[in-house]
Amino acid sequence: MNSAILLISCSDQKGITAAIADFIYKNGGNIEHADQHIDYQTNTFFMRVQWSLGDFKIPGDSIKDSFLPLAENFSMAWSLHFDSDRPRVAIFVSRHTHCLQEILIKHSQNYLPCEIPLIVSNHSDASRNAKEFNIPFYEYSKNPKNKIEVEKKEMELLRREKIELIVLARYSQILTGQFVGAYPNRIINIHHSFLPAFIGSNPYGQAWSRGVKIIGATSHYVTEQLDAGPIIEQDTARVWHRNTLDDLKREGQDLERTVLSRALRLHLERKILTYNNKTVVFD
Amino acid sequence: MNSAILLISCSDQKGITAAIADFIYKNGGNIEHADQHIDYQTNTFFMRVQWSLGDFKIPGDSIKDSFLPLAENFSMAWSLHFDSDRPRVAIFVSRHTHCLQEILIKHSQNYLPCEIPLIVSNHSDASRNAKEFNIPFYEYSKNPKNKIEVEKKEMELLRREKIELIVLARYSQILTGQFVGAYPNRIINIHHSFLPAFIGSNPYGQAWSRGVKIIGATSHYVTEQLDAGPIIEQDTARVWHRNTLDDLKREGQDLERTVLSRALRLHLERKILTYNNKTVVFD
Amino acid sequence: MNSAILLISCSDQKGITAAIADFIYKNGGNIEHADQHIDYQTNTFFMRVQWSLGDFKIPGDSIKDSFLPLAENFSMAWSLHFDSDRPRVAIFVSRHTHCLQEILIKHSQNYLPCEIPLIVSNHSDASRNAKEFNIPFYEYSKNPKNKIEVEKKEMELLRREKIELIVLARYSQILTGQFVGAYPNRIINIHHSFLPAFIGSNPYGQAWSRGVKIIGATSHYVTEQLDAGPIIEQDTARVWHRNTLDDLKREGQDLERTVLSRALRLHLERKILTYNNKTVVFD
Amino acid sequence: MNSAILLISCSDQKGITAAIADFIYKNGGNIEHADQHIDYQTNTFFMRVQWSLGDFKIPGDSIKDSFLPLAENFSMAWSLHFDSDRPRVAIFVSRHTHCLQEILIKHSQNYLPCEIPLIVSNHSDASRNAKEFNIPFYEYSKNPKNKIEVEKKEMELLRREKIELIVLARYSQILTGQFVGAYPNRIINIHHSFLPAFIGSNPYGQAWSRGVKIIGATSHYVTEQLDAGPIIEQDTARVWHRNTLDDLKREGQDLERTVLSRALRLHLERKILTYNNKTVVFD
Secondary structure (H helix, E strand, C coil), rough: CCEEEEEEEEECCCHHHHHHHHHHHHHEEEEEEEEEEEEEECCEEEEEEEECCCCCCCCCCHHHHHHHHHHHCCCEEEEEEEECCCCCEEEEEECCCCCHHHHHHHHHHCCCCCCEEEECCCCCCHHHHHHCCCCCCCECCCCCHHHHHHHHHHHHHHHHCCCCCCCCCCCCCCCHCCCCHHHHEEEEEEECCCCCCCCCCCCCHHHHHCCEEEEEEEEEEEECCCCCCEEEEEEEECCCCCCCCHHHHHHHHHHHHHHHHHHHHHHHHCCCCEEEEEEEECC | EEEEEEEEEEEECCCCHHHHHHHHHHCCCEEEHHHHHHHHCCCEEEEEEEEEEECCCCCCCHHHHHHHHHHCCCCEEEEEECCCCCEEEEEEECCCHHHHHHHHHHHHHHCCCCEEEEEEECCCCHHHHHHCCCCCCCCEECCCCCCCHHHHHHHHHHHCCCCCCCEEECCCCCCCCCHHCCCCCCCCCEECCCCCCCCCCCCHHHHHCCCCCCEEEEEECCCCCCCCEEEEEEEEEEEECCCEEEHHHHHHHHHHHHHHHHHHHHHHHHEEEEEECCCCCCC | CEEEEEEEEEEECCCHHHHHHHHHHCCEEEEEEEEEEECCCCEEEEEEEEEECCCCEEEEEEEEEEEEEHHHHCCCCEEEEECCCCCCEEEEEECCCCCHHHHHHHHHHHHECCEEEEECCCCCCCCHHHHCCCCCEECCCCCCCHHHHHHHHHHHHHHHHHCCCECCCCCCCCCCHHHHHHHCCCEEEEECCCCEEEEEECHHHHHHCCCEEEEEEEEECCCCCCCCCCCEEEEEEEECCCCCCHHHHHHHHHHHHHHHHHHHHHHCCEEEECCCCEECCCC | CEEEEEEEECCCCCCCHHHHHHHHHHHHCCCEEEEEECCCCCCCCEEEEEECCCCCCHHHHHHHHHHHHHHHHCCCCEEEECCCCEEEEEEECCCCHHHHHHHHHHHHHCCCCCCEEEEEECCCCHHHHHHHCCCCCCCCCCCCCCHHHHHCCCCCCCHHHHCCCCCCCCCCCCCCHHHHHCCCCCCCEEEECCCCCCCCCHHHHHHHHHHEEEEEEEEEEECCCCCCCCEEEEEEEECCCCCHHHHHHHHHHHHHCCCCHHHHHHHHCEEEEEEEEEEECCC
């Protein structure tokens, strides 16, 4: 356990930074990173602060209790993390495996600080990738009839495996409101367009028909409304008349894998706060 | 008159390129640029070819007649231009003058091969710019009641001034179908978003509310359907949580002026063909 | 005078943030922006903090004295600024006026918080721009023989006009070490390449000969070594074989003006710290 | 064998396009793609033309002979290819395997039309990747003493395996002039900087020390002069003061793999012509 990370939001008031910095300093911590932001429209204060625990007098499992009075004093919404945390992440994928593959490779290179104890799919295609990286693979076919029942199984599996975060790495099934509601700001999706353009299915087909000169990819937290959750990261690439629909899909895959793995890393490094269906990303 | 430019589209067939290249060669022309494209979905052939007229045996004003039999043989849609053409362009603008300013500056630097005999506005703000560059300025206030009547005046002015192309450089009024119909593929608009996201008014406000991480600008030909015509050029820029709505507007202005002046230049250089509500841009 | 800005650097130690935040809070200030960075290679701490002066108990002209003990305690290098400051900026330009023009336009739109009391040039081309914006214009021809003497005149002018910052907006003359030494981190240059590629004269010619697929522009503080000072901002654009050298120059101008005006704005907003011939840019 | 591709360069003269298009048309071919370029500085004409062989009267292995008189008439440098060609490519790699991995994955997705019959390395790290994709792996340690001797072995292997193209996918050894001379425009390297900045070893270290705000990657044909061959493709990414040297390396890897695989694809699709140490890329 090397350093602690606090994510904080509250109404902006005088003295917040002083109180937090004082808390850390008085207890022997050294601030390694600190970033803050005020949204003046809503008068909301956001902060991410990370400090070394080397000389910190409060043991890791007591920090929450020690910080609580200060947090209550400012009516903070807050969460405490440690950079040694290894959140347990489940990857959901359908037939396109390029995003899964990217995550598994970057994970194996220690670029993504998490555990990946399971992969779920409604198809068998990704079983090859799961096998290559020795990760248990669960194939659950879904159709309109068995959807509710299968989701129950999936949620049970997620609970059993103590999954903290779900990554939809090109997962083609829409999750029910019940499923989504159980993981607020803990399901990350990649959508293969620059949202809010081309919501829903076949965004490359839509983009190609519209004749856009730029394609994009968007990673966002999943909410009940389709492709409308808080955007974490986006990127775009130029296309032109010579690009066929297949070219768009192929070029787009490179965007998708990059955008999703960046978003996942930002989440795992505890750099994201959400409010008003938007994100503050302290990178 | 230095070189001629042919823009051609027709059903793809054997021998088109050979026939055109032969026509140019037999008459003493030397091809300076040639670009072609086949859309395999619709089996449509597109070509832009430019050749020097120095030794060309056919006088400029007879080329059309000489080329006609060949064009009819392949059932071409086609147009002939000369790089010495200086199309007469009218700029329409409302209160935001940054796009107008960019066009006037780039025009004064000989970057935009056209004449700009008039500027039309529903406000007085741009009169200063018009004056600086010695361009006649027409202020026509518009409201729902007088719209039809004012458009009549505008169209009369455009006819009288032999305007070939209209540029909407942040013009806030929606043109009627009658006006648009009179200038097919000859009205270029700049929309301050990456279309098709954020159609209609206040796109930066929409973008800010949606929490996008990328903003954009789109230049397109105007059709009767709002912000839905063939896209000529787009560009994007990254934004983040620290950017206020005003930042987005300001950053966006730099995108808008660049995208619109690029689109205008492409049109003036006769590099754009349209089909199926899309563009082929031979740059 | 709405808010104060502190720029700080010192050896990293515990308690710096706490001490600064406490200083602001105890005296009734509310932090509006705060950003910090630690360079772990050199163990250097950097901070930019901005707070509202509305309820601040210390008058603006006493803040320096009040902060001094704290600064000495941590052996800080530091400077205090106010967001109401309007630094006096001199623009030096030669024959290419696009960067000057951009600065003057953005300045007139209140995008650049400064005064521009004078423009200096070794040519007459920019006198037109100076006149348009009612700014005194000083033409000083330079040649190897009169250089020292002319620089003396220029430096006298700068002193008389209390110039704080000099912007070389495509100024083709190399300044002497004496001149540069008089304005450490207070001369901003735009170089028309992605430094450190293509140092010196004719960078577009060099780029075209090398056959690069990307061109760039770099804004940096001027040091005695040519084109080798701390880089503030860079940007790049794609080019290809069809682009002539003239195209590169023209496309490059759009990059240059954007990069230079961004760098200038960052400096004016007191967002830049320098160390080890690099910059920390708290944007 | 679906279509033929001609790559042509010669002095610009009247009638070249007509002669080539006529050759294809007279023999029953239909042009699928055609692109041409004239470099006016050197008066050089470049062309890439691709036509369907479905109804083409000349058998594939006689096209060369049939085209020869025309080629000689215009003193062309030219080469004939077929889109069904599967050039045999050898990958050379050292310890960083991300570029190799990208090539193997994209190859397995049929994105790279070639055979990869062997991987050569001066280390054992890549043997795992070779094994995963069932590709013979040759480990040849190199040091200043055995270099000439080892290169002999390598060249023998390349000859035996009829290798047409060599890809240096982060290969840390400098090839001798003799080796390079045996494969003119047939060795593609990835250099981890935006050349010509940061030639030689440790470009990210150089970039980090210089404090650049943009990093890049460059793919080029290898010539005897280090990192100075014709540039095929480049790309860049923004960095800032918070990025450590390790961040630069990691972010850079994503650039490198993309740039190298694009360059390789362009070569395999016969879209690259070289002249004056530059490339014309007909994409």
